[in-house]
Amino acid sequence: MPQDGRPLRPLDETEEVLVRALGEVMTGLPRVVDADMVRDARLPLSEYTALMLLSEAPRRRMRMSELAVAGNLSLSGMTRVVARLEKQGFIERARCEEDLRGWNAVLTDDGFARLEEAWPAHLASIRRHVLDKLAGHDLAALAAALRQVETRL
Amino acid sequence: MPQDGRPLRPLDETEEVLVRALGEVMTGLPRVVDADMVRDARLPLSEYTALMLLSEAPRRRMRMSELAVAGNLSLSGMTRVVARLEKQGFIERARCEEDLRGWNAVLTDDGFARLEEAWPAHLASIRRHVLDKLAGHDLAALAAALRQVETRL
DNA sequence: CAAAAGTACTTGCACCGTCAAGTAAATAAT
DNA sequence: ATTATTTACTTGACGGTGCAAGTACTTTTG
Structure with a gap:
């Protein structure tokens, strides 16, 4: 619901320009970067991101739900990303010891190697x-601003 | 190809922070806004954007290819968006008179009404x-920066 | 002016991600 | 303790988007 306490002031000129620019970036940039990654590293951005997140996690492992949040995907979306990576041998799954409902995604050595192979393409694209x-x-100012923007469902 | 003239300097601290923030925004924001649009206006963001672009065009019409570029979609993607909107009566298609290969997407009165109904949800979401x-x-500075970013395939 | 090449768009296919429903385990309630 | 509820994750069905191939028209070329 468009929380209608106030009557929704329309955008002023500055806001309008910003919103258009942001719209461009938010729809275009992911496609562009993903296309680069697929072309140059044969690794889609979503998979690259998962590998990267795992590589930085303690013991190179994360719970599925953690990973989904960190990667800004739905849990089911992350399940499929991890399934693809598992099929390629880049991730293994290990039942979570302290909660048997949970699974850890664990980066394998092959996965780590794949990541090292792929990151230059990501860096170059960015x-x-x-x-x-x-x-x-x-x-720095730009980063600070972007970090304010709400991006979680 | 990661155009390897220079050896690809890794990201410094500031760049790293910016890239993460941008990653968040670029993957998260479209989903968030689209979810809002679907929930509050029953109109996906891609369709909303198409209607909006047409409403601003002379004679409320655009060639498919123009519209695809403006909406940052592939031509085939835009074909499908327009097909959905046509099925709902918000757009009609008219052969292009000066080039019979081409088609114009034309915003109907119903389509215009639909847009007026939907824009508050978009505004509120943004x-x-x-x-x-x-x-x-x-x-203004933020907008200027974002407009520099490359987002076209 | 006929044939070849190019352009504008559509369609078939494949992939990716979401939601909703299902399974299994943990926790709460009686 | 048994049952009900909640939580963690997976799976099935679905929708959206891109690429490559196909169609129809236009322009170029010999």
């Missing part, structure tokens, strides 16, 4: 489409 | 998730 274009802008 | 959170930030 540099090409984002950082190179932002020369002269205040990156 | 205010809620984005603009409200950005109080105190320099919106």
Whole structure:
């Protein structure tokens, strides 16, 4: 429901421009980066992200639900990403000892190697489409602003 | 190909933070806004965007290819969006007179009404998730930065 | 002006992600 | 303790999007 306490002030000029720009970025950038990853590293962005998150986690493992939240996917979505990675041998699954309902996704050595192989493509993509274009802008301020934006369901 | 002239300098701290924040926003925000639109206006974001673009176009019509570019979708993706909207009576299709290969998507009166009905939900969603959170930030600078980012395939 | 090449769009197929329903285990209630 | 409820995750059905191939028209070329 459009919480109608106040009468929904329309966008002013500045806001309008920002919203358009943000719309562009939010619909276009994921596709562009994902396309780069698939082309240059044969690894979709969603899978790359999962591997990366695991590589940074203690003991290179995470509960499915944690991983889903961290990767900004639904739990079922993450189940499928992990299933694909498991089939390729990059992840193994281990029942969670302290709660038998739960599963850990565990990064294998092959998975770690795959990640090391893939990250340059990700870095290059981000540099090409984002950082190179932002020369002269205040990156810290931009990051601070973006971190305020609400992105969780 | 990760164009390897230079050896791909890794991200510094500031860049790292920015890239994470941008990743969050770019994967999360479209889902959040789309979910709002579906829930509050029963109109997915992609369809809303198409209607909006048409409403601003001269004679409320656009060539399919124009519309695809403007909406940041592939041509085939836009074909399907338009097909859905046509089925609901919000868009009609008219052969392009000066080039019989081409089609115009034309916003109908029903479509315009639908858009007027739906935009408050979009506005509310954007205010809620984005603009409200950005109080105190320099919106113009943010917009200028985002507009530099490359988002076209 | 006929044939070849290019352009505008659509369609078949495959993939990915969501929701809703299902399973299994933990926790709460009686 | 048994049952009911909640939690963690998986699976089935579905919708949306891209790519590649197909169709129809246009432009170029010899």
